[in-house]
Every structure is written in C-alpha cells, then in structure tokens.
Amino acid sequence: MSNSRLGVWLIGAKGGVATTMLTGLAALQQGKTPPVGLVTELEPFTALGLVPFADIVVGGHDIRPGALGEEANRMWRESRAITPDLLDAAAPLFAATEARLRPGTIVAAGEKIASFAAPETANIAESPRAAIARIRGDLEAFKQAEGLERVVVVNVASTEPPPATPVPETFAEIEPLLDDADRCPLPASSLYFLAAAQAGCHYVNFTPSTGSTPPAMQEVARKHGIAHAGCDGKTGETLLKSVLAPMFAARNLEVMSWVGHNIFGNMDGKVLDDPRNKAAKVKSKDHLLAAILGYPPQTHVSIEYIESLGDWKTAWDHIHFKGFLGTPMMMQFTWQGCDSILAAPLVLDLVRLVDRAAASGETGALTWLAPFFKSPLNVSEQAFQAQFTLLTDWATAHAG
Amino acid sequence: MSNSRLGVWLIGAKGGVATTMLTGLAALQQGKTPPVGLVTELEPFTALGLVPFADIVVGGHDIRPGALGEEANRMWRESRAITPDLLDAAAPLFAATEARLRPGTIVAAGEKIASFAAPETANIAESPRAAIARIRGDLEAFKQAEGLERVVVVNVASTEPPPATPVPETFAEIEPLLDDADRCPLPASSLYFLAAAQAGCHYVNFTPSTGSTPPAMQEVARKHGIAHAGCDGKTGETLLKSVLAPMFAARNLEVMSWVGHNIFGNMDGKVLDDPRNKAAKVKSKDHLLAAILGYPPQTHVSIEYIESLGDWKTAWDHIHFKGFLGTPMMMQFTWQGCDSILAAPLVLDLVRLVDRAAASGETGALTWLAPFFKSPLNVSEQAFQAQFTLLTDWATAHAG
C-alpha cells in the first residue's frame, strides 16, 4: 500500500470523547501511557496487524466555537480525569488536528444542538443536499491533503433527537426530498453518513443518533461498498446491564424491576437535558433487558445533568428480583466512571477494526462489533459475553 | 426401570439450605410455587427427561439436636424469607423426612462444628473407619427401606476447616490410617464421601469442605464408578465476581483492587466465625479473580457474623480499576440475597443433573457442572458465561 496511514474523521471533534481520544492517541504515539482500556491491544486482536497508532491522522467537523483543546482541558480542570502532563504532551497533535477542522452542519441537528453552534456555523444556510456536498468535499480534501487512501468517519457528536417523521424504506424515496430541509426526514447524523459513503469513507456511529441505521442508509452503504458499524458506544451502565442480566436469566431469577439513575455533567449531559434528545438515549439504554431476559421487567432509566460531576457519569442501578419460593431480593450497584475516558479507547478500537475489516473486503454493517454498542446494528443478541464471542471469533479467524 | 424414584441424602439435613430445599420440594410437588430459581426448569434442560420432583425421596445425616423443621421456621421468623403457608404445606414432607434422619459424625469435623453436636452424636466414639462403615450402613438401609436404585448424597453441612496435614496422593497411603483419628488426614466431609462411594451413591459437595476433591478421593470415585461434583455452591458475591471480572478483562480495564465484605447471621455464619473454618471459605471466594483477569489484583474478602441479618447474606464489593490514560474509577455493588433461598434450588438442580449424567454412564468429576460452583473440580475456567456454555452444551447434546 503506497500510503499506510489511516485517516480518522471525527464528527463532533471538539467534544469530550474526541479530545480525550486525541490526548490518548498522542500519549500512545509517544509511549507515554500503557494501552489500558484498549480492546485491540489484547489477545487475539494484537495478531490482526491493525494500523499502528503512529499511522493515524485525524481531522473532523464540529459546530461549536472555541479551541479544539478546550474540552480536554476541562477533563483536567473540572474532572481531574486527564493529567496536565498528558495534555502538554498532546499539544502538538491538537495543533495539527485543529488545522484540519471544518465547520459542521446544523441542518436537522435539532434546536438544542443548534443552540451551541458558533456564529459562523449557525449562519450557513444550506439544504440537506448542499450540506452533504459540503461535508463530502471536506472529506475528499482531507484525503487529498494528507494523501490518504483509507478514512473512517466516526460520529462522536452529541445525541440528536430521533427523526420527527419515519425515514422511508428506500433511498429512492428520500433522494428527491434532499433539497427541502422541511420535508427531508433525515437528521444531521444521516447527512454526515451519506457524505461519508459518497466519499468512500467507512463509518462508525458511536452515538444513538440515526446515522446509518435506517434500511435506506444501509442500502447506500452497500451501494458504495463501505463498511459501517453502530450504534451508541456501550461504556458504563448499559454495559453492566448486558453483563448482569444474562446471569439473572441463567439462574432463572425473575427480575421484577430494574431502575437505573444516571447523573453527569459534561456537554452530553447538557444536550440530554432536552427531553427530545434524551428520548433517543433512554431507549438505547433500556431495550436490552427484555431481549436478554425473555420477558419485560418494569424498567426505569433516568439521565440527569448534574454540573458538578463534569465527565463523571455516575449511575445507581437497583435490581429487584424474585428467587426460589417467591422471596424478593435486591442487587444495587453504583458505577463511577469517567465517560470520555471509557469511550475514547473504544473509538480507537473501532476505527482500527473497521479499517481491518474493510481491508479484508467486508462491507455493510459489521455485526461482530456488537459488544461495542448499546444498539448493535442488525444484531438481536444483547448479552455481552455472547457478543464478545462474536468479536473474538472474527478476530481469531482473521489473525495472522 | 423398576423404581423410578431418586433418593437424595443430605449431609447437614437440618441446616438452612437443606430445610429450604425440603420446603421448596414440597411446594413444587404440590404445585404451590413456580420454578423460579431452578436452572433445570429452563430450556434446554427441560428436554433432558430429568427426575420429576414428585419422584424425589429425601433422608440425611445431621449432628445437631432439634427438630428438622426448626431452621426452616427460623427462615420465616428471623428472615421473613419463607412464608408460613409454604411451611404449613411442607409439614408432611418434613415429618416423613425426619423419620429417615440418622446421626452424623463429628470425627474430624473440627471443634467449632463439634460444639454444635447433640449429646447423642457427640458421644459416639468411633474411628474414621467405623464412621465410614456406620454412614455406609445408613445409606444402604435408606436404599433398601425405600427400594431405591439411585441415590445422590449432597454435602450441605457447615464449612469445616481445611485438613491440618496434606491428604496423601493415593488412597493406598490413606487406607491404613483410617483406624486412628489422630493420624488420619481426612476431614469428616471425606469420610462421608467414602461411605457414599462404597454404597454406590453419587456425590455432590455444595460446600468448600474437602469432600471428594483430593486426587485420592477422585481415585475412589473412579474405582466405584460413581459421579461426583463440587465444590462450594456459587450463589451470591462470588457468582457476581465470576460475571463481572470477565467484563473488566474484555474491556482491558485494569482492576487494581477488589474488596468484598460479607455479613450474615445464619448458622453458617456462626461456624465461619471460627478463623479455621473461615480460611477455607475465603480462599474459595477469592482465587477466581486472578484466574479470570490474568494478573493478581489486591483482593480482600471478609466474612462477618451479624446476627440480626439471619439468612440475608449482604455483600458490599468495591472494585477500583484503572482506565484509559491511567484514570482510576470505581464500581461498587451491594447484594442483598437470602443465602439458603439462593442455594436450595441449585441443590435440586444438581441432584437432577448428576442423576441424569449417571444414567448416561458418566462417572468421575462432572466438570460441566462448573457454573454451579465457586471452585469447580478439575476446571480452570472461572468466567461464569464460559462455564454456563459448558453446561448448556452438555444439555443440548443430551436433550431428547
């Protein structure tokens, strides 16, 4: 391959996940951090010949004002989650990446997200079609400027509201609507996806936003021969649900109710404070229990923005279950995890694995990436270990 | 088969697990409880043609004074864990079972357990060899009186201390020592096991006591062609460890420390208040983490007798782990489980499965029963889902 470098294009490049990923990428490139938190640095993934961290080059879109490094600095100042020495070491990578940033689109991103847009972004008046073309142009310019043959686009932007009207089943039905923002049913995340597909870039949706999920979008992916994966990175409370619920099922313990209360204070939390944006997230965190247990327990998921917590996503789950002879029992857990710190290495894992799959000729939805996602595309299996077996089986089959 | 009934012989028949199992057996026989908590009532186990609950007949040994139903009544009075209606319904089964009880042995059971013995049991002066012969006689009498062809002996007695001296590798080395309690290295649980093997009964060790674990005992099992399984039912905190630790491993999150604090107030708790007895238990609860993670985190397990809790085994676990960029995070859980309620259905599962395996001609240690145990015999796999796959694979292969 003439150019061994992999381009990674981040939608939401100024956010907590993106900037933590960049800080970590710099630390990995410089050998300043062990690969803790990276699945791809475990056996058998290390035998897959994945792209080295040194060969990853990053650009991206964002709608926010402000410097790229701001959110990473808040990870230190407000959350004590990234130490100053690592931020210092990442400064050159931040500078180089910042030069590659382009303004995102607020077309169909929802009012809450639009309210955070920088004036120069907010002022771009464009149809969905024009937005796709502009984004595609940015991606092609990135490829050309960096001499890249492979690019993976990753959506790490804040959660948008679900589409107000159903997305038609075929792209042919959608295509004519792209000129009219009011009639076009696609949210921003799907516009980005279409641009990526047209530019021949692979695509990962790390959020619960619509992205490549609708059948019409998956049709486009197949047509352009790109690989894609999603949705919604599984990093904390939902990961635990997918780990614990199979145990209750395997022991024939009857889960009567499962309550999850999530509090956190980062930008994502601010966006989820809007009930429209929150609806998408709650659904993604909740649906798996009935799928794993085989019956629907009463569930409740709340997500609240608590500013003082910064990036510390704290969850309390209360599981009320019935055992032998009808005896009710309880399990409770609290998870005190740093949201971006948990998510960022998974983004690196995903771009490396998608890139590797594409090199093997895989296109369409990569279902074996299920363990990374709350709502894995085209996969009904929700139990974590069963999903993880899909992943390791794939890796073992492809390991050199 | 001329007699379709299965005999179940409980060592520690007056204990919480045994009497809860009996209450549940009565309720199941009378259709008074749904099969919640019973693994063998799930797919694919329901297709195995397991012994029906109506065909199970129970007897047992115990060293304690008092009526059989006392501990089950305490489950109601002190723990509100079994309701009075179920106790009333079980009264006939308790009466029938009580008539089949025989005094156990305190030979080599340890001082703590001996201190709870009824005078008539404490006064039996016997060598290990005589104890084996007496127990064997009880088992054979049970078979004859009930016309049973198949019996499974289950150790649900309190935890005994580990052997003071190592158990020799072969039975030939042990045999000559059986006449002298002071030189014989076998603890009481192994004497019961030897009696079971000699009487052609299969054997399940639901406790961390020695039982059939030593190579010399396994040799005896093979010689007598019996099936056996153990050790130490995995019902609560350790079950959770075996479910959660694989998640940390799969995500490459570094567990720095894992602290588990267990409190409960039943007879088991009283026995574990003796440090010698507790040592065996703590080891069984602790060793799996390093096996699953691949490295030894700092661990701490405490078990404390708190009388007011009765059968409610409450555990608090604190897991301190390191994520990407070295960020330390925490997971905590509390498990409020009723110990005997969790254990009792597993005892029923185990006798049904061991009986079924024996019917298929399996002898020796049944390794696919690993998910039921904290320290599965001859199995290094400690991750719960991987163990559960062993079990379901066996069941699928044998399902009619």
Add this chain to the structure above:
Amino acid sequence: MSNSRLGVWLIGAKGGVATTMLTGLAALQQGKTPPVGLVTELEPFTALGLVPFADIVVGGHDIRPGALGEEANRMWRESRAITPDLLDAAAPLFAATEARLRPGTIVAAGEKIASFAAPETANIAESPRAAIARIRGDLEAFKQAEGLERVVVVNVASTEPPPATPVPETFAEIEPLLDDADRCPLPASSLYFLAAAQAGCHYVNFTPSTGSTPPAMQEVARKHGIAHAGCDGKTGETLLKSVLAPMFAARNLEVMSWVGHNIFGNMDGKVLDDPRNKAAKVKSKDHLLAAILGYPPQTHVSIEYIESLGDWKTAWDHIHFKGFLGTPMMMQFTWQGCDSILAAPLVLDLVRLVDRAAASGETGALTWLAPFFKSPLNVSEQAFQAQFTLLTDWATAHAG
C-alpha cells in the same frame, strides 16, 4: 374529665399509613408489640401523661372502594412488612373502625385521586360548601356516637396537586366562593380542615397537601380555637437530609450537588405518578437544603412508581461536596425503609401530642412539632436536631 377517650379521625382511612397505624394500635392495646418507632414512648415524653393507646377510638373518611383491611393485608402480601399474626390480632379493631367510616369528598381532590374513587363517592355531586357541611356532620356524629369530647383529625390521604390559583389571604375573600367548585380555590384537604375546625376538632396534616397551611386557614384555626400541625411527615430521605446537611454546614464543606432518587410501589406512588401531584411532593422534599446550608446547591429529586417494591420506599442519594483545597468528594446513601411502617407511629405520636397541647390550652400552629414534618408550619428551622430540641424543650416544660 367525664370521657377520657380520644377520637382520631383519619382522612384516607383505607390507605397504607392509616391501616398500618390501626394494626399497630391494636398490637399496642394488646401488648403484642414493643413501642419501637414511637417517639412519645421515649423520655421525656413518657412523663407528659399522654392519652393511653387503650383510650383511642378511630373513625375516618375515604374515597376508595374496598374493605378497610385491604391495604394492611397488602403490607403483608406484597411487602412482607406486617406479619400475619398482627393482622389477625387487629381484625376486631378493623371491624369496629370500618363501621365508623364515611365516604370522603372528591371535590377539588384532583383528577388522579378522583380516578380511584368508589362509584358511590364519585357520584356525590356537591359544592365545596356542601362538602364541608357533610364532613362536619360526620365528625359531629362520630363525637356523639362515641361520646367523645376530644377529636384529632389527621390527613393521611394521598398527595393532591397544589391549588391551581393562589389561595386568598383572608377567609372573608374565600367564603363567598364556596358555593362554586369552579371558582373556589381550596383543594379538598382544606375543605376537610374547615369542617374539622367548625366541628371543634384539632387537625394534623401528615401530607404535603394544602390543608391548614394558607394564612386564611390559619386564621380559621385561631378563630375556632383549635390546634393544628403539619405538613408532610418526615420519615425517610428528607429526614436524612435534615440530619446530614447540618453536618456539611458545621464542617464548612461545600455541597455542590445533592441528588435524591426515590422509588416505591404503594398507592402513594401511583398517585405521585401524576406530575401535578408529584410537584407538591418534590418541593416539600427539596427546599430544606438551601435553608440549612445557607446557599443553594444544585439539587434533583425524583420519585418513581416501581410496582414490585410495594411499600418499600428505597432512596439513593448522591452528595457531591468540595473540601479543603477544592478537593471533590462523595457521600452516597441508600435508605430501604417501609414507608407506612415509618409513618404510622408518628401519626400516633402526633395525635397524642396535639391532644396534650390542646389540653394545655394551646391553639393555632404547633411549631414545636417541627421535627415530625418536611415543611413545618411557620417554622424556618430545617435542621433536625435543632427541631428536635424544640420538641424536647416543650416536653420537658410540660412534663409532670
């Protein structure tokens, strides 16, 4: 005094708090339970010459269909919170009390509460003035039938929504509106209060409903010379807030956020599932923190109806605070309390203390009862120990 008996009239007599109180009253009268949970059985209250339990006679209103004992039976069946022996012992008291029940009013009780009404209650079409007259008649008939000179009316009904329009400052402004349900600003709880005052009964508001709180109602209390107290019994999470917040204040630790998540499954929970009813409750649970701390931390209170929990009100609180040098720290607690079990003895305490105060000639709002309430009438002090000192000082001054 010719008749030493005290009448207690319960509004919401079929609810969990009321029927638990009745079960407990029977048990206390029969010496079947120690006085755990009763403040008035502690020093110095035992020296006050309070009415003996044997001299309490109970009647009440309710809008629900069904037998009086139903909710108490659910306390056993669904929550294992009252044992069957105590229910059996209370049967005669339940029967006697049931004969004294009268249908309540749904005038201005809100849609949610009205939806639970028995047909015969739902069909009573009456103006606010007529409702007051009817209720007053019931109270006077109770007095006469039982030969009572002293009656305390206690509101233990479900929480109603706050008044849609502000309650005028004087009763003179309200009086003319009583004929028209659409224009009358008084909610049901205040109609009951007015009836009580007119009948010369003292009044306790154990709920966050409006009751005697508005200045115009307090004016009526003074005019009729009755004593009253409220609002909203402080039994669990809010009690803990009023105990813990003073510690953070006394140590100059800065509370940044205080999140409380409450789940429970009794009738109260069902009513609070309506956002209008919930609003009143959340306010009552939340306002005290700023009052105690002297500054407003970010707070969040959620209350969710989780059916499987029955009467077990489980709360998780997460307190994020800043210490010396700006270091953020956390306290979390879970409270697993049985709502009606915690509330019922306080109702007995309150009727005994109000009766005693009235005997000493006290009228109007009894501010020294502050420690019993989330929103104590006419009291700004919110710290529990300071409130408790008010109570014990009063008791010491009045103790024989």
Add this chain to the structure above:
Amino acid sequence: MSNSRLGVWLIGAKGGVATTMLTGLAALQQGKTPPVGLVTELEPFTALGLVPFADIVVGGHDIRPGALGEEANRMWRESRAITPDLLDAAAPLFAATEARLRPGTIVAAGEKIASFAAPETANIAESPRAAIARIRGDLEAFKQAEGLERVVVVNVASTEPPPATPVPETFAEIEPLLDDADRCPLPASSLYFLAAAQAGCHYVNFTPSTGSTPPAMQEVARKHGIAHAGCDGKTGETLLKSVLAPMFAARNLEVMSWVGHNIFGNMDGKVLDDPRNKAAKVKSKDHLLAAILGYPPQTHVSIEYIESLGDWKTAWDHIHFKGFLGTPMMMQFTWQGCDSILAAPLVLDLVRLVDRAAASGETGALTWLAPFFKSPLNVSEQAFQAQFTLLTDWATAHAG
C-alpha cells in the same frame, strides 16, 4: 503582645495530614484557596479574633526519612487530591518548614512505627527521660529561634499501639520509671506531650494514641498551666455515626447492628495493618454508638489497607434497624473522602481555637472542642450536634 506569631509544632510533620495542612496554609496565606473545610472561618468563629494564617509558623518532629514534601506530592500523584499548582505555590513554605524539622523518637512507639524510621532516628538510643529532654529542647529552640511566645504542639503521627501496661493514676508513680524504657508504661505520644507541657506549649492530640489522655498526664497539664485537647480527629465514618445515630435514637428506631468497613491506602493504613495499632483505632471508632443509643447494638468495624486507594478513605456502613411492628429496615452509606484533606483544616481550626482559649486563660482539657474528636477528652456526649452546640456556645460567649 510583642510577637503576634503563633508557633505550630507538628509531631509526624512529614505525614499526609501535616503536609496537606502545610500546603493549605500556604494557599490560605497567598489567597489561593477559599476557606472551605475550615470551621473557624464560619460564623460565629470569625468574630473571635483568631490568629491570622499569615502569622502561623510551623516546625516539627518526624521519624521518617525523606523530604518533607514527599507525602504532599503523593497526594497528587497517587490520589489526585492536591493539584500541582497548589504544591508549586507551597514550595517556599515547605523549604522553610523543612529547615525546622528535628528527628522524632521511636522510644515506645511500637515496632510497626519504628520499622519506618530513618537510620539516624532509629539509631538514637535514649531513655524515656532523655527523649523528653531532647524533644523539650527542640521546642525551646524553636521558640527562641522564631521569637515565639505561643506554641501549640499537635500530634498528627500514625497511631501507636495502646500501652502494654496500664498507665498509673499519678505522675509521681511514673516519674521514677522514666529512666528505664522497659518499665516505663508511657508510649511515645505521652513522652511528646510531657515535653510540650514542660516547655509551656499547648497540646492537641489528633490521633487515638495515648498522648495527654491518662489522668496522670492531665495532672501534668494542669500543673504546667497548659491547655490541651483530643483525641482522634473525627473526619469521616465516625463523624457520620455521631450524626446519624442520634436520629435513630430520636425516632425510637432500634439499631440491631451497625457494620462499618473502611478501606484506604495511605501511610496510616499501612500502620493500622498491624493489629496492635489497629486495636486503638477500632475502639475509637466504635464506642460511641452505645453511648448515643443507650444500648449496645452489635457492631463491627474493619479497617483494611488497600494500596490503590491512596488517601481516599472509603467506608461502607450497613445499619440494620427495627421499626414499628418489628419490621427490619436498612440504611447503607458509602463515604468517599480524602482522609488528609478532611483532617488538615481541622488541625488549623484546633490550633487557632486552642491558642484563643489559652489567651483567655483556659487550661487543662478543653471539653468544648468535643465535635472535632472521636474520643473527646473528659466528655461523655457523643452526638455531633450536641457537641457542636458546646463549641458554638463557647464561641458566642467569647466572640468580640
């Protein structure tokens, strides 16, 4: 007063509490931190005319090798509890203080503590009498070098074991034994106290070590006219016990058991890993419950050294209590507090208050300082708010 400066002499000057206090003192002197965590910066204490932070000069003893700032740096590196900017700002104060450090004594400090001693300290062979004389000399030299008239000595060293033999009731009985380390019953902390008293320095015992507690030591304090206070700073789990237990008492809820499990990883934790040292600590954390409740619930306190936690003292408490009608309920809390961060401002509070009391002519044990201590000297009141009222009453009486 010719010299307005106050000398503070820290025993255990290189420890976490001492170095955090120094970092904070520097930050306060430079206006770099708000006075969060300092009781003396609240009303009414601000009106007492306490010594300003700028007028505090610090010296101390320690037995450890290594630089003064090492432990403060570990607070950053291992616990993320003090930020680097504050450590940088404190460097000059650390340098000035380090020049005033003198080697402590390991006479009667216990084996565990002696094992941490620097060679030059470990090699000082001295009788108790010689140790007292040497320490007194150090204190007098400090006074002279800095021109100080007032010095408060504070014991913030690690917990020593309780005395092996009872300390005689009078100093006359002890005096003749001071020449022989083997016969002298006084532990190291009391030798430091005697030196302080002889040098006319006031004394605060922030640890559970013996210090000035024995009647014979209190006699010495009175003879020398010095003020003293102790023992054992109340910063976390025990503080909560003293806040929560009064609530259970006030509500007549019967505490059946109270279990506290503490884990942490700083130097104190290492020292407490020795059962002899731990015994003193556990007693100090445990005794208050029976005193507050009026009856002894079953209690259990464990303290375990978990290295990864650094200075984060994490406690889980499980409180099992009985309410009305015998219903058992549970409260659990977790406290995630930074031990030294919680303790350090209290040390500053105590030296300021002791200095102020001495200026008013108070000598002997200052009982109104009770809310600062787990085992307040000569005070039986253990409820926090009652103790805090003692403190605020004193302050109000002395406020200008």
